[in-house]
Structures are given as structure tokens and as C-alpha cells.
Amino acid sequence: MSVAVTHISKRFETFPALRDVSLEVETGELLALLGPSGSGKTTLLRVIAGLEIPDTGRVTFAGEDVTDKSAYERRAGFVFQAYALFQHMNVYENIAFGLRVLPRRKRPSEATITQRVTELLELIQLEEHGKRLPSQLSGGQRQRVALARALAIEPRVLLLDEPFGALDARVRKDLRKWLREFHDRTHLTTLFVTHDQDEAFELADRVVIFNEGRIQQIGVPAELRKNPRNDFVRAFLEV
Amino acid sequence: MRRATNDPWQLRYLFIGTLFGFVLIFLVFPVVVILVEALRNGVGFYFSTLASSHSLNAIRLTLLVALAVVPLNTVFGVCAAWTVTHFKFRGKALLISLIEIPLWVSPVIGGLVFALIFGRQGWLGSWLDAHNIQIMFAYPGIVLGTAFVTFPFVARGLIPLMQAQGSMEEEAALTLGANGWQLFWRVTFPKIKWGILYGMILCNARAMGEFGAVSVLAGSVDSNMTMPLQVELYYQDLDQGLPRAFALASVLLVLAGITLAIKIGLEWRRLVLAVRSH
Amino acid sequence: MSAIASLPEADASVPVEIDPGPSAPILPNTGRRQRHILPGFRLTLGFTLFYLSAIVLLPLLALLLKTVTPTTDYPSIAKVVGHVIDVATDVRALDSYRLSFGIAFAAALLNGFFGFIAAWALTRYRFPGRKIVDALVDLPFAMPTAVAGLALTQVFSIHGGYIGQVLYAWFGWRIAYTSWGILIAMTFIGFPFVVRTLQPVMSDLAVEVEEAAACLGANRWQTFRRVILPAVRPALLTGVMLAFGRGVGEYGSVVFISTMIPYSTEITPQLIIIKLGEFDYVGAAGLGLVMLLMSFAIVATVNLVQYLAARRKGIA
Numbered sequence: 110m111s112v113a114v115t116h117i118s119k120r121f122e123t124f125p126a127l128r129d130v131s132l133e134v135e136t137g138e139l140l141a142l143l144g145p146s147g148s149g150k151t152t153l154l155r156v157i158a159g160l161e162i163p164d165t166g167r168v169t170f171a172g173e174d175v176t177d178k179s180a181y182e183r184r185a186g187f188v189f190q191a192y193a194l195f196q197h198m199n200v201y202e203n204i205a206f207g208l209r210v211l212p213r214r215k216r217p218s219e220a221t222i223t224q225r226v227t228e229l230l231e232l233i234q235l236e237e238h239g240k241r242l243p244s245q246l247s248g249g250q251r252q253r254v255a256l257a258r259a260l261a262i263e264p265r266v267l268l269l270d271e272p273f274g275a276l277d278a279r280v281r282k283d284l285r286k287w288l289r290e291f292h293d294r295t296h297l298t299t300l301f302v303t304h305d306q307d308e309a310f311e312l313a314d315r316v317v318i319f320n321e322g323r324i325q326q327i328g329v330p331a332e333l334r335k336n337p338r339n340d341f342v343r344a345f346l347e348v
Numbered sequence: 349m350r351r352a353t354n355d356p357w358q359l360r361y362l363f364i365g366t367l368f369g370f371v372l373i374f375l376v377f378p379v380v381v382i383l384v385e386a387l388r389n390g391v392g393f394y395f396s397t398l399a400s401s402h403s404l405n406a407i408r409l410t411l412l413v414a415l416a417v418v419p420l421n422t423v424f425g426v427c428a429a430w431t432v433t434h435f436k437f438r439g440k441a442l443l444i445s446l447i448e449i450p451l452w453v454s455p456v457i458g459g460l461v462f463a464l465i466f467g468r469q470g471w472l473g474s475w476l477d478a479h480n481i482q483i484m485f486a487y488p489g490i491v492l493g494t495a496f497v498t499f500p501f502v503a504r505g506l507i508p509l510m511q512a513q514g515s516m517e518e519e520a521a522l523t524l525g526a527n528g529w530q531l532f533w534r535v536t537f538p539k540i541k542w543g544i545l546y547g548m549i550l551c552n553a554r555a556m557g558e559f560g561a562v563s564v565l566a567g568s569v570d571s572n573m574t575m576p577l578q579v580e581l582y583y584q585d586l587d588q589g590l591p592r593a594f595a596l597a598s599v600l601l602v603l604a605g606i607t608l609a610i611k612i613g614l615e616w617r618r619l620v621l622a623v624r625s626h
Numbered sequence: 627m628s629a630i631a632s633l634p635e636a637d638a639s640v641p642v643e644i645d646p647g648p649s650a651p652i653l654p655n656t657g658r659r660q661r662h663i664l665p666g667f668r669l670t671l672g673f674t675l676f677y678l679s680a681i682v683l684l685p686l687l688a689l690l691l692k693t694v695t696p697t698t699d700y701p702s703i704a705k706v707v708g709h710v711i712d713v714a715t716d717v718r719a720l721d722s723y724r725l726s727f728g729i730a731f732a733a734a735l736l737n738g739f740f741g742f743i744a745a746w747a748l749t750r751y752r753f754p755g756r757k758i759v760d761a762l763v764d765l766p767f768a769m770p771t772a773v774a775g776l777a778l779t780q781v782f783s784i785h786g787g788y789i790g791q792v793l794y795a796w797f798g799w800r801i802a803y804t805s806w807g808i809l810i811a812m813t814f815i816g817f818p819f820v821v822r823t824l825q826p827v828m829s830d831l832a833v834e835v836e837e838a839a840a841c842l843g844a845n846r847w848q849t850f851r852r853v854i855l856p857a858v859r860p861a862l863l864t865g866v867m868l869a870f871g872r873g874v875g876e877y878g879s880v881v882f883i884s885t886m887i888p889y890s891t892e893i894t895p896q897l898i899i900i901k902l903g904e905f906d907y908v909g910a911a912g913l914g915l916v917m918l919l920m921s922f923a924i925v926a927t928v929n930l931v932q933y934l935a936a937r938r939k940g941i942a
Contacts, residue, residue: 158523159663160522160523160663161663179663179665180519181522181525185523186523187523189516189520191516193516193519193520194520195520195521196539197538198538206521206526206534207524209534210521210524210525210527211525258520258524259523262524262525355751355846356846360747360751363743363746363747363751364747364751366740366743367740367744367747367759368759370740370743370817371744371759371762373781373789374810375762375814377777377788378774378777378781379765379777381777381787381788382776382780385780423673424677427670427673427674428670428678430666431667431670431674434662434664434666434667435662435664435667435671436662443674443678445925447678449682449686450682452871452875452921452922452925453875453918454874454875454876454917454921455875455895456898456914457689457898457914457917457918460898460902460910460911460914461686461689461914462685463902463907464688464689464692464907464910465684465685465688468905469697469905469907470688470907471688492681495681496681496682496685499681499682515664518664519663522663522664522665528666528669531665532666550767553767553768557769557770557771557773557878559770559771559877559881560771560875560878560895563877563881563899564899576770576771576772576878579772579773579776580772580881580882583776583882593776594776594780597772597773600769600770600772600773601769601773604768604770607768608765608768611764611768612761
């Protein structure tokens with residue numbers, strides 16, 4: 110499913126987080142939003158998810174305007190930077206949550222839920238951990254559960270907010286590889302936010318560089334390196 | 349636990365001694381005296397006092413008042429905490445200050461304000477009279493006054509708790525498709541249930557023990573005597589009244605003891621959980 | 627209390643004014659915009675405001691209005707306000723203020739003194755029974771005021787009271803049924819406020835700061851005066867004010883331990899009840915207003931103290 114945002118602006122009190130941002134994401138693309146902290150990339154992700162309401166501009170999913178739809182209606186899978194797992198539910202229940210809260214007509218049977226959750230547990234390689242509580246898991250494990258939870262609702266687009274930020278280097282490398290393979294397999298439109306240039310360049314089909322609430326440049330990694338459009342991009346990529 | 353590395357031992361003994369003295373005189377003796385005086389005329393007298401119609405009615409009324417007040421204030425507390433935690437709006441600090449007003453105001457004022465509305469000379473007095481509705485000097489009045497005095501307890505416990513917990517889990521649940529009620533019951537409620545309990549028992553203790561507001565609103569009508577008022581009645585009865593007062597007071601004391609025990613239990617539990625999650 | 631806001635980190639180099647850019651058409655927003663992300667705003671705010679108004683705000687407003695609304699007895703606003711002023715400044719009322727506020731203040735100071743000692747001992751020393759004593763501090767919170775009043779009266783009574791008897795026999799002092807009794811009751815009621823306000827602040831004091839002071843040559847008293855006391859002073863003030871506010875409004879325990887003699891042991895809440903009994907609603911409302919104003923003054927002071935303390939620390 111393609112995603113497009115047009116002329117999005119958002120300010121918090123007096124701080125302009127996004128200034129007239131427009132972007133088109135192609136179906137099945139793996140897109141990185143890259144930039145220093147405060148540049149607006151997380152805010153844009155939250156706007157797309159429906160967790161922030163932009164002051165101006167529209168958001169469309171596959172051509173359909175979803176700007177006035179709540180997060181609840183958009184079916185965008187969101188993975189928070191701090192995982193936001195439900196602390197009092199075990200791993201199984203966390204992943205099953207999205208299925209359990211479906212309206213009665215659409216809700217799958219218990220057996221179906223069990224099947225789906227088991228599949229997802231296998232996908233994230235945590236089959237034995239279904240009964241564990243989030244507090245009993247490591248950072249990397251929690252991250253995978255957060256991913257599985259978002260995937261359980263079969264979202265049309267996957268949004269990841271600094272997914273590997275709080276993890277140590279080796280875990281990060283493993284998860285990066287996993288994400289790339291997962292994406293290659295499923296071709297689910299995915300956007301992820303990062304401030305790590307290597308990560309963005311290694312994973313993404315295209316990279317969007319942000320600064321001060323504006324998009325500085327969009328392009329495939331090789332192109333960005335060869336032809337940085339302005340001083341900021343040049344300096345940012347050099348470092 | 350802090351090392352008392354530097355305080356000279358004389359000071360330490362002085363402080364600890366003073367503390368024990370104060371606690372003994374002001375806290376322990378009163379508790380002991382209630383139990384001793386309650387049983388002064390023997391166990392038989394004690395139980396017959398409690399079984400007397402006056403006492404039983406008082407106990408019943410107190411329970412009925414608490415039964416009305418605690419759920420109402422709890423629902424309010426949860427609502428207020430949800431509003432303050434999850435939304436941004438102007439005047440939030442003002443709202444919180446307004447909620448805390450009853451804590452600062454004398455309970456007699458809590459009774460006075462409703463007397464001024466529902467009493468005979470009050471705003472609605474003649475209208476109520478004409479329609480034969482009794483609020484003042486009756487159960488509804490007592491409930492209102494008690495609700496006023498115990499108003500902030502649940503909210504005050506929940507607001508900082510929920511603010512510390514933040515909105516992230518609720519936002520996550522929202523992206524997963526949960527609607528408002530599902531959000532509350534499946535995500536928020538499990539997080540705050542102990543906080544709710546804590547607020548409820550404080551609210552309950554205060555509601556059952558309320559004296560000032562109820563004095564105003566109950567008048568001297570016999571059927572309006574809650575336990576604290578009945579204790580006062582016994583106290584004023586110069587003929588054998590005093591041991592009766594202590595007997596009924598001991599029931600309230602037991603209630604206070606249970607409240608304290610639950611409160612300590614919950615606080616200990618919170619401490620244990622906080623330590624464990626690090 | 628900190629507000630939860632998901633603000634991105636403000637970059638100092640970001641200019642504050644919004645720069646619209648070369649061409650930025652502001653597209654019209656069709657359809658209903660949801661104002662808040664999470665649901666239930668109108669429902670919860672609505673109920674909150676409704677219940678708050680019904681139980682707290684409107685009744686207080688009624689109190690205020692009563693002091694300025696003409697009645698059959700006082701047919702003009704001037705007459706009503708005149709009566710309010712009469713009652714509120716009558717000698718009997720003034721005596722009751724002196725008693726209510728005066729003794730509450732003395733009790734608050736007492737609590738400041740004993741509460742400080744208690745908080746200090748509880749946070750810094752280890753001794754047998756510490757946990758029990760700590761739990762007992764909350765007793766005045768949990769105990770109904772009438773029960774407290776009854777018990778304290780008995781303890782300090784000269785007939786058969788553990789302490790009252792002793793003090794009367796040794797010194798000829800009477801406690802129960804005098805102003806001293808009121809002082810005792812208000813001290814009991816206010817004790818937890820000071821202790822519980824001080825404890826978190828005291829236990830937060832970093833040991834290293836005191837050790838540093840000691841290394842720099844300060845003796846224990848100097849360390850206390852220059853390092854520790856300034857840190858706990860705001861909390862101590864707050865606690866004392868809280869105890870004061872509580873004492874001023876106290877009724878239940880005082881009813882038992884004093885004889886309520888007008889002009890000598892009558893506290894203001896008692897006078898309000900008497901006025902109500904005489905059907906002088908306006909007078910009662912006037913006295914209530916005086917008490918309300920006092921309460922608000924105390925709240926304002928507490929907030930001011932906390933604000934100044936936070937500002938000194940650079941938070942506000």
C-alpha cells in the first residue's frame with residue numbers, strides 16, 4: 110500500500126516540528142527517515158500513524174484520504190521507541206491484543222488467534238517465551254514482541270520509531286538483518302525512523318534526510334552520497 | 349537506610365527518646381485507652397452495647413453512607429485522572445487545585461454549604477418542602493456532605509500515578525485498534541487497580557469517620573446518627589454512657605486499624621515491585 | 627506534578643518563527659477533526675466538571691451568595707452584608723478566631739518541632755520498632771476524629787486518665803476541658819502532615835553532600851545549619867502550614883475535649899453550628915466565609931513556598 114503526505118505542518122507550542130513536508134512512499138518500499146534529533150522525523154511518523162494531528166496537510170493511504178481517521182481506523186502498525194508493551198500482560202496476550210479488540214463480527218475464533226500468535230512467535234524466534242512477562246525479557250526480545258504485536262493486525266503499513274536505538278551493537282546488527290529479510294519476504298510498506306546513518310543506508314531502499322522540520326533530500330543511498338543537495342546533507346553524511 | 353555516621357550518640361538517644369515519648373503519649377495511649385475503657389464493664393456489656401438498636405442503626409447508616417459515597421467518588425477520581433493524564437488543555441492546574449479544595453476546608457463548612465442549599469431557609473428549602481423531599485436532616489444530605497469531605501481522595505492518589513505511567517501503552521493499544529472502553533478496561537485499569545484500591549480505602553475510612561459535616565446535616569434526629577455521632581450521643585449520656593461510647597468507638601478503631609494495615613500492605617507492595625523491576 | 631507531553635527535543639539552533647517556505651497552500655480541512663488522540667475527552671472532562679461543580683463548586687458558591695443575598699430578615703444587600711460583618715466581627719466570633727487560629731498555629735509549631743525530630747529519627751536512625759512507629763504516624767489520618775477526641779479526652783482527663791491524673795496530682799494541671807485540651811487534639815491531628823512531608827525530602831538528602839561539608843571542616847552543627855536545614859526548610863514550612871490548615875478546620879476531636887464555653891473555649895466551627903441552630907443562616911455563612919478565606923490564604927502560602935523553593939532550584 111502506498112502512503113503519501115502533502116504539505117504537513119505541525120508545531121508544538123512555539124516549536125515548529127514539521128514545516129510543509131510532502132512525501133510519497135511507494136508500495137512495498139522500505140524507507141528510512143534519517144536526521145538529527147528534533148528534526149521532525151518522529152513527528153512525521155506519528156502523524157502518519159494518527160498519533161499526532163497535523164496543523165495543515167493531508168495523509169493518504171493508497172490514494173484514500175485518512176487525515177480525519179483516527180489511529181484506530183488507519184490500521185498502521187506502529188512500533189514505539191520504548192516498545193510500549195503492556196506490562197501486565199504476557200507475551201502471548203500482548204501479541205494477541207490487536208486480534209482480541211476487534212469488533213465482534215470481525216473477531217477471529219480463539220483457535221485462529223492461537224494459530225496466528227504461534228506463527229508470529231515463530232517468526233520472531235520466541236516460541237518458548239509466550240508466557241513470559243515483558244519485565245522478564247531482554248531489550249532485544251521486547252523489541253521483537255513489539256514488532257510481532259504490530260504485525261498481528263495485518264497492517265497495511267509498518268511504522269518503526271527508532272526500533273533499534275536502545276539496543277547494544279550485536280543485537281542491533283542481528284535485528285537489522287532480520288528486518289531486511291522480513292521485508293524482502295513480505296514486501297510490506299515500511300517506514301522507519303533513525304538517527305544512525307549506517308543503519309539507514311544499509312537497510313533502506315530510499316532514505317529521506319530531515320533537518321529542522323523539513324526534508325532536505327530524498328533518494329537511494331548511492332545517489333545521496335554522490336550528489337548531496339546542500340551543505341547540511343553533505344556535512345551530515347560526511348560525519 | 350542511611351548511616352547515622354555523624355550524629356553524636358547523645359543526640360540520637362534524645363531524638364529517638366522524644367519520638368517514642370511523643371508516639372506513646374499521643375498515639376499509643378489513646379488506642380489503649382479506647383480498648384481498656386470499652387471493656388471496663390465487662391465483655392457482656394461490651395457486646396450488648398454493640399447489639400443495641402442504637403448501635404446497630406448507627407453501624408447500618410454509616411455503612412450505607414459509605415456505600416453511596418465511595419463508589420461515586422471513585423468513579424469521579426478515575427474520570428478526573430483520565431482527563432488530566434491523557435489530554436492537553438488549558439486550566440489543567442486550576443482543575444487539580446479545585447479538586448483539592450475539600451482537603452483544605454473545615455468539614456463543618458462541608459456541612460454548612462449543603463445546609464445553605466437544602467435547609468429550611470436555604471435556596472431550595474421551600475421548594476423541597478412543597479414537594480415533600482427531605483435532603484437536610486436525612487440520608488441524602490449526609491451523603492452529600494460526606495461526599496464533599498472525601499471528594500479528593502481517590503483522584504489525588506490516581507493523578508500522580510497515572511501521570512507517571514504516561515500514555516504510551518494507551519497509544520499503542522489505539523494503533524492496534526482498541527476503542528475507548530477496551531483501552532480503559534484492558535490497558536489502563538490493570539495498571540491502576542491498586543491505586544484505585546488505595547484511594548478507596550482512604551476515602552472509606554474518612555467517610556465512615558466523618559463527624560463535622562455530618563453533625564450539621566444530621567441534626568439531632570435519631571435515625572440520622574452515624575457511628576461517630578452515636579459515639580458523641582453515648583458520651584453525653586451521663587448515665588452509663590461513657591463505656592458505651594468507648595465500645596462503639598472501638599469498632600471505628602478496628603476499622604482504622606484495618607485501613608492502616610491495607611494502606612501499609614499496598615505501600616509495601618509498591619515498594620517491592622519498584623525494587624524488583626530495576 | 628509533571629505534565630506528559632511528547633515534545634521532540636528542541637534544538638537550540640532552530641529558529642522560533644515558522645517559515646512558510648516559497649509556496650505553501652494551506653489546504654482546507656474537510657470533515658470533522660478529532661481534537662485529541664485518545665478517546666473520551668468530552669465524556670471524562672464533562673463528568674469531571676459536572677461532579678466537581680455539583681459537590682464542591684456550586685455549594686461553595688451558595689455559601690458566598692448567602693452572604694450577599696437579601697432575605698426576609700435583611701431585605702437589602704446592605705443589610706445582609708451589614709449583618710455578616712456584625713457576626714463576623716462580634717466579640718464572640720473574634721474570641722473564636724483567636725482560639726481556632728491561635729491554638730491551631732501553636733499546635734502547628736509544636737508539630738513542626740516534634741515532627742522534625744520524628745522525621746529525622748525515622749529516616750536516619752535504625753532502632754528496634756522503627757517500622758512500627760513509622761506505621762503509627764499515619765494513625766491520626768486513619769482514625770475518625772470523634773474517636774480521637776474521645777480517646778484523648780480520657781487520656782488527659784483528671785479522673786482516671788493515664789496522663790491527666792498524673793499531671794493533676796503532680797502539678798495541678800488540667801488538660802481536658804480546657805484550651806490545653808484543644809491544643810492536644812490539634813497536635814494529634816496535624817502530626818502526620820509534618821512528618822510525611824519531611825520524610826521524602828530528608829531521605830533524598832545525599833549523604834555525600836554532608837560528607838563533603840565535613841571534609842571541608844564544618845562541624846555537625848554547621849553542616850546542619852548551612853547544608854541540611856536550607857534543604858528541608860520548604861518542606862518543613864509546607865508541613866507546618868498543612869498542619870495549621872488542618873487544625874483550623876478541626877471539629878470532631880475538639881468537641882469532645884473542650885467544654886465549648888463561649889468566649890473562652892469555643893472554636894469557630896462550633897460557633898457556625900450554633901448560628902445554624904439559631905436559624906441565622908446568613909451569620910453562619912459569614913463565619914464560613916471567614917474560614918474559607920483563611921483556608922485559601924493558607925493554600926496560597928503553601929503554593930508560594932513551593933514555588934519559591936522550586937525556583938531557587940531552577941525548576942520553575
